[in-house]
Amino acid sequence: MATLHTRSAARLMVAPSVILLFAWMIVPLAMTLYFSLLHYNLLMPGTEAFVGFLNYSYFLTDPAFLQSLGNTLLLVGGVLAISVIGGIALALLLDQPIPGQGIVRLLVIAPFFVMPTVTALVWKNMLMHPVYGLFAWLARGLGLQPVDWFAHLPLFSIVLIVAWQWLPFATLILLTALQSLDQEQKEAAEIDGARALALFIFIILPHLARAIAVVILIETIYLLSVFAEILITTGGGPGTESTNITYLVYAQALLQYDIGGASAGGIVAVVLANLVALFLVRIVGKNLDA
Amino acid sequence: MRRTSPARHGFITALAWSIGLLIFFPILWTFLTSFKTENDAIASPPSFLFFNWTLENYAEVQSRSNYLKHVFNSVTVAFGSTLLAILVAVPAAWAMAFAPTRRTKDVLMWMLSTKMMPPVGALIPVYLLFRDWGLLDTLSGLVAVLMLINLPIVVWMLYTYFREIPVDILEAARMDGASLAKEIVYVLAPMAVPGIASTLLLNIILAWNEAFWTLNLTAANAAPLTAFIASYSSPEGLFWAKLSAASTLAIAPILLLGWFSQRQLVRGLTFGAVK
Numbered sequence: 001m002a003t004l005h006t007r008s009a010a011r012l013m014v015a016p017s018v019i020l021l022f023a024w025m026i027v028p029l030a031m032t033l034y035f036s037l038l039h040y041n042l043l044m045p046g047t048e049a050f051v052g053f054l055n056y057s058y059f060l061t062d063p064a065f066l067q068s069l070g071n072t073l074l075l076v077g078g079v080l081a082i083s084v085i086g087g088i089a090l091a092l093l094l095d096q097p098i099p100g101q102g103i104v105r106l107l108v109i110a111p112f113f114v115m116p117t118v119t120a121l122v123w124k125n126m127l128m129h130p131v132y133g134l135f136a137w138l139a140r141g142l143g144l145q146p147v148d149w150f151a152h153l154p155l156f157s158i159v160l161i162v163a164w165q166w167l168p169f170a171t172l173i174l175l176t177a178l179q180s181l182d183q184e185q186k187e188a189a190e191i192d193g194a195r196a197l198a199l200f201i202f203i204i205l206p207h208l209a210r211a212i213a214v215v216i217l218i219e220t221i222y223l224l225s226v227f228a229e230i231l232i233t234t235g236g237g238p239g240t241e242s243t244n245i246t247y248l249v250y251a252q253a254l255l256q257y258d259i260g261g262a263s264a265g266g267i268v269a270v271v272l273a274n275l276v277a278l279f280l281v282r283i284v285g286k287n288l289d290a
Numbered sequence: 291m292r293r294t295s296p297a298r299h300g301f302i303t304a305l306a307w308s309i310g311l312l313i314f315f316p317i318l319w320t321f322l323t324s325f326k327t328e329n330d331a332i333a334s335p336p337s338f339l340f341f342n343w344t345l346e347n348y349a350e351v352q353s354r355s356n357y358l359k360h361v362f363n364s365v366t367v368a369f370g371s372t373l374l375a376i377l378v379a380v381p382a383a384w385a386m387a388f389a390p391t392r393r394t395k396d397v398l399m400w401m402l403s404t405k406m407m408p409p410v411g412a413l414i415p416v417y418l419l420f421r422d423w424g425l426l427d428t429l430s431g432l433v434a435v436l437m438l439i440n441l442p443i444v445v446w447m448l449y450t451y452f453r454e455i456p457v458d459i460l461e462a463a464r465m466d467g468a469s470l471a472k473e474i475v476y477v478l479a480p481m482a483v484p485g486i487a488s489t490l491l492l493n494i495i496l497a498w499n500e501a502f503w504t505l506n507l508t509a510a511n512a513a514p515l516t517a518f519i520a521s522y523s524s525p526e527g528l529f530w531a532k533l534s535a536a537s538t539l540a541i542a543p544i545l546l547l548g549w550f551s552q553r554q555l556v557r558g559l560t561f562g563a564v565k
Contacts, residue, residue: 006389007389007391009385009389010385010386010388010389010391011385013381013382013384013385014381014382014385014386014397016378016381016382017378017379017382017401017441017445018382018397018401020378020438020441021401021404021438021441021442024404024412024438024439024441025404025407027415028411028412028414028415028416029407029411029412031414031415031418031419032411032412032414032415035414035415090309093302093305093306093309094306096302096306098299098302098303098306098307099303100307101306103310104306104307104309104310105310105552106549107310107311107313107314108309108310108313108314109548109549109552110313110314110317110545110548110549111313111314111316111317112548113495113499113541113544113545113547113548113549114317114499114541114545115498115499115501115515115516115519115540115541115544116499116501116516117501117505117516117517117519117520118320118519118537118540118541119316120523121519121520121522121523121533121537122316122319122320122533122534122537123316124523125528125530125533126316126319126320126323126331126530126534127316127319132332132334132528132530134319134336137334137335137336141335164313164316167313168313169559172552172555172556173556173559173560173564176553176556176564176565177564180565210563210564211560211563211564214560214561214563214564218559218560221405221406224408225408225409225410225502227409227501227502227505228501228502228505228516228520231505231520232520232523245408245410246408246409246410246502249410249413250410250413250506253413253414253417254417254506259414259418262414263414265410266408266410266411266412266413266414267411269408269410269411270407270408270411272408273406273407273408273411274406277403277406
């Protein structure tokens with residue numbers, strides 16, 4: 001049906017999207033790459049000079065980089081673990097026929113719609129404040145010493161906050177997938193005497209594989225770039241204990257005005273994201289053939 | 291579920307409700323705190339329901355900082371970026387759904403892959419270009435950026451919806467002698483509208499809550515609610531009641547939208563892989 005005429009019309013219709021996205025991807029990337037090879041500090045205008053890979057060697061040998069790399073991986077891994085395992089458990093629970101099922105479902109998915117800055121502020125102040133926070137009150141009620149969350153467990157606190165945002169997402173996706181499972185198949189297995197565990201491992205989990213892959217892929221994309229939650233709660237500190245790569249590059253660029261160094265960091269972040277993406281597509285992409 | 295005993299059923303019900311309330315609690319707490327005085331907000335032990343309910347925080351939030359301006363910014367940015375993206379994406383998704391070529395799949399995958407690029411890879415040049423072009427802290431600059439970051443999702447989502455429109459129905463209309471214009475208005479548009487509406491909804495939610503570019507590219511003027519509320523983090527005292535009022539207003543409309551559109555959300559967020 002696609003004649004030569006419709007084909008060229010189709011190309012014309014696709015072109016604006018492709019051109020815009022291409023420009024959005026290539027122009028900033030090329031500029032970041034170029035800046036990363038310069039000595040370029042906004043506080044010292046006129047001193048720009050080509051320095052080769054010096055910025056990279058500074059960035060990569062900075063102890064803050066290794067720590068941020070570790071923090072990034074811990075943050076992504078921690079939130080993924082909580083949201084995928086918790087999401088499966090919650091999806092199974094919410095799939096049961098209980099009174100008010102629809103309302104419970106609304107309660108569980110709600111945090112996903114809360115903007116990150118609100119989430120961060122509410123947790124930082126009203127829940128985790130070491131003196132006035134609700135957690136501190138609970139701890140005192142149990143006769144425990146309240147925890148100064150952001151001073152002593154900064155990265156863990158951020159994992160907790162971000163997990164609160166993404167657990168609902170995982171639950172929503174997995175629950176939707178679970179509900180498309182053929183009831184007859186489940187009942188047939190039950191009649192055959194399959195125990196709950198066997199039912200889960202041989203019927204439910206394989207059915208969820210694709211949805212789990214999707215959750216991991218999408219969450220990873222967003223989790224590699226967690227920013228607002230760190231900016232508002234710890235500012236990356238104490239020291240660099242809760243700095244991830246995104247925040248490190250931000251701090252270097254917009255707080256220290258070191259454009260060259262930050263650009264090198266930006267390129268490192270892009271390479272890292274691509275490595276992770278490659279790895280993910282290899283591992284979980286198998287489930288995704290549309 | 292014949293084998294479920296009443297005790298087991300009761301336990302499962304209680305467990306599900308407890309977990310649901312636990313997860314929802316921070317939102318409920320924010321809502322309640324927004325009606326307290328600042329003293330009640332930090333009282334220990336905390337009062338859950340029996341405090342002096344007041345609406346003054348909501349009035350204060352507006353009078354202290356022109357809250358409505360930031361609401362307007364959020365609305366402009368969310369709707370502006372979404373409508374622009376849809377305008378650009380509809381023809382593309384349409385062409386790819388109805389006149390696919392051998393490369394259509396690759397183009398779609400490539401678009402998806404642009405989402406893998408971390409925003410810090412683009413932050414510095416975008417920031418400097420915006421500074422030079424006078425676009426920092428402007429709504430038009432922010433609309434442009436948010437439109438671009440959500441464009442891949444918009445194209446994908448529209449594509450998955452359009453692909454479900456049966457082509458046969460077009461041929462039937464043509465056989466009946468419908469002109470191209472009639473075909474579009476009476477046959478295609480009604481079938482495309484639900485897909486476009488869902489896409490609109492999802493992207494308004496995403497743009498409303500976007501908190502990397504809004505924080506980095508705006509200041510006092512163009513700050514949408516994400517960036518405005520971030521200004522409450524400065525340690526100028528504990529204004530939890532006012533923070534709660536500002537937060538409640540900022541999240542309520544999107545929470546309602548999200549609740550009403552769960553199904554479409556799943557579909558859009560997973561690029562059509564889970565329906």
